[in-house]
Amino acid sequence: xxxxxxxxxxxxxKVSVWRGDGTGGRHVxxxxxxxxxQTVLDVVTWIxxxxxxxxxxxxxxxxxxxxxxxxxxxxxxxxxCRTHVRNVIKGNVLIxxxxxxxxxxxxxxxxxxxxxxxxxxxMGRFHPTAxxxxxxESIRPGSIGRREADAGIECxxxxxxxxxxxxxxYKQDYVGPAALNRAWTLVNDVRDAARGARLRVVASDAxxxxxxxxxxCTTWCPNKLNPTASIAGLKxxxxxxxxxxxxxxxxx
Amino acid sequence: MIKPHQKHSLWLAALVxxxxxxxxxxxxxxxxxVLGLAxxxxxxxxxxxxxxxxxxxxxxxxxxxxxxxxxxxGGLRLLALEFMPWNPAQKTFAALAAALxxxxxxxxxxxxx
Amino acid sequence: xxxxxxxxSALIMAPLALVHLVLIVYAVQGGLDAQEILSRTxxxxxWATLYGLFVIAVSxxxxxxxxxxxxxxxxxxxTLLNVLTWGSGLGLLLLGFRAVYAVVAx
Numbered sequence: 020x021x022x023x024x025x026x027x028x029x030x031x032x033k034v035s036v037w038r039g040d041g042t043g044g045r046h047v048x049x050x051x052x053x054x055x056x057q058t059v060l061d062v063v064t065w066i067x068x069x070x071x072x073x074x075x076x077x078x079x080x081x082x083x084x085x086x087x088x089x090x091x092x093x094x095x096x097x098x099x100c101r102t103h104v105r106n107v108i109k110g111n112v113l114i115x116x117x118x119x120x121x122x123x124x125x126x127x128x129x130x131x132x133x134x135x136x137x138x139x140x141x142m143g144r145f146h147p148t149a150x151x152x153x154x155x156e157s158i159r160p161g162s163i164g165r166r167e168a169d170a171g172i173e174c175x176x177x178x179x180x181x182x183x184x185x186x187x188x189y190k191q192d193y194v195g196p197a198a199l200n201r202a203w204t205l206v207n208d209v210r211d212a213a214r215g216a217r218l219r220v221v222a223s224d225a226x227x228x229x230x231x232x233x234x235x236c237t238t239w240c241p242n243k244l245n246p247t248a249s250i251a252g253l254k255x256x257x258x259x260x261x262x263x264x265x266x267x268x269x270x271x
Numbered sequence: 272m273i274k275p276h277q278k279h280s281l282w283l284a285a286l287v288x289x290x291x292x293x294x295x296x297x298x299x300x301x302x303x304x305v306l307g308l309a310x311x312x313x314x315x316x317x318x319x320x321x322x323x324x325x326x327x328x329x330x331x332x333x334x335x336x337x338x339x340x341x342x343x344x345g346g347l348r349l350l351a352l353e354f355m356p357w358n359p360a361q362k363t364f365a366a367l368a369a370a371l372x373x374x375x376x377x378x379x380x381x382x383x384x
Numbered sequence: 385x386x387x388x389x390x391x392x393s394a395l396i397m398a399p400l401a402l403v404h405l406v407l408i409v410y411a412v413q414g415g416l417d418a419q420e421i422l423s424r425t426x427x428x429x430x431w432a433t434l435y436g437l438f439v440i441a442v443s444x445x446x447x448x449x450x451x452x453x454x455x456x457x458x459x460x461x462x463t464l465l466n467v468l469t470w471g472s473g474l475g476l477l478l479l480g481f482r483a484v485y486a487v488v489a490x
Binding site: 299 | 394397401408409415416417422450475479484487
């Protein structure tokens with residue numbers, strides 16, 4: 020719903036920002052000047068510059084290509100630089116909190132280490148096969164594998180999907196939608212050497228089989244990616260590999 | 272209780288699947304027990320079956336049939352999602368499963384009264 | 385492994401549950417009567433096989449489903465979780481087979 024925040028007589032609206040760290044915190048309210056067109060990043064920046072310089076938050080590109088500014092906006096993970104206040108304001112209040120499912124460092128900045136470690140755990144790295152003396156691999160862009168990979172490679176690791184995921188919230192070990200989406204793009208890359216090992220890893224308890232297909236990741240991904248579809252692909256491929264004996268869950 | 276990031280149809284579909292599953296799992300032991308009465312207590316079995324004529328029981332049965340249908344058709348939706356090539360019409364499938372379930376449950380209810 | 389067991393039991397149950405639904409809608413017409421039901425199930429190998437299979441599949445499926453719910457919503461672990469899983473699975477299996485026996489052999 021598109022609506023302008025109701026402003027008080029001074030043309031301001033209320034923003035409730037979570038302040039604190041890993042040990043705890045609380046919401047602090049600020050009155051922010053309402054403008055015709057403003058993003059949530061504009062709002063956070065205004066608070067830090069004009070109201071409270073001790074506020075900690077992250078941003079970099081401010082144009083929707085780095086993913087640094089991700090945080091919870093009225094309970095939904097979003098890129099603040101690409102979220103207009105008028106599109107998300109609810110009952111005249113904007114509530115800003117650090118990303119869900121990640122430890123908090125300070126205020127709106129969270130610790131992304133676990134997110135990247137899980138990327139690694141799901142074997143999100145490319146394992147090359149060719150050397151510089153080999154010919155360049157000829158990949159047809161229209162091939163099924165390449166189309167599947169291309170559908171998922173625009174991920175910029177912003178952790179919005181990770182924050183939206185309820186299985187990540189329930190299950191400490193679950194590697195999460197971003198890591199699995201990445202694994203899927205590599206499973207579909209014919210140049211990658213580690214397909215078998217990667218399928219074994221993602222078929223583990225911490226991997227794709229824990230996904231319940233809620234599709235919150237797909238709903239909220241700002242890049243319009245579809246981790247649920249990627250995870251479904253991994254479920255198919257790993258189930259097939261287990262049933263045909265190509266991988267065994269008992270291997271280590 | 273439902274968080275903002277959960278307010279979308281496919282999350283609701285997943286909740287319906289889980290709740291219907293719980294309902295069925297809780298009902299089954301009772302169902303099996305009643306059927307087991309056919310062993311040496313058909314009189315009690317008949318008593319139970321007569322109770323099902325009561326309007327409240329009819330509503331309860333409607334609920335159970337609805338749960339079975341929702342879980343079955345929702346489950347088919349999930350099996351298709353996981354084992355067939357991805358189809359973007361996810362919300363449509365969820366709606367179809369729900370509609371078919373309500374139809375069958377209503378069919379049951381109207382035939383039973 | 386549990387994932388595969390869950391999906392395979394689901395695939396087995398899909399046609400069985402569908403048949404069960406159709407039967408329920410058909411049977412409920414004109415009220416439920418023990419004699420009427422039992423006269424159709426008594427001595428039927430087909431009934432025993434189909435519903436016996438249904439019982440096995442549902443025991444596996446429900447046990448795994450409840451296990452997941454135990455982990456995610458009830459935060460159960462270790463022994464308690466295993467008690468829930470095996471308890472529900474074996475319980476449904478035993479009660480279910482008894483029920484099938486009751487209506488087929490009586």
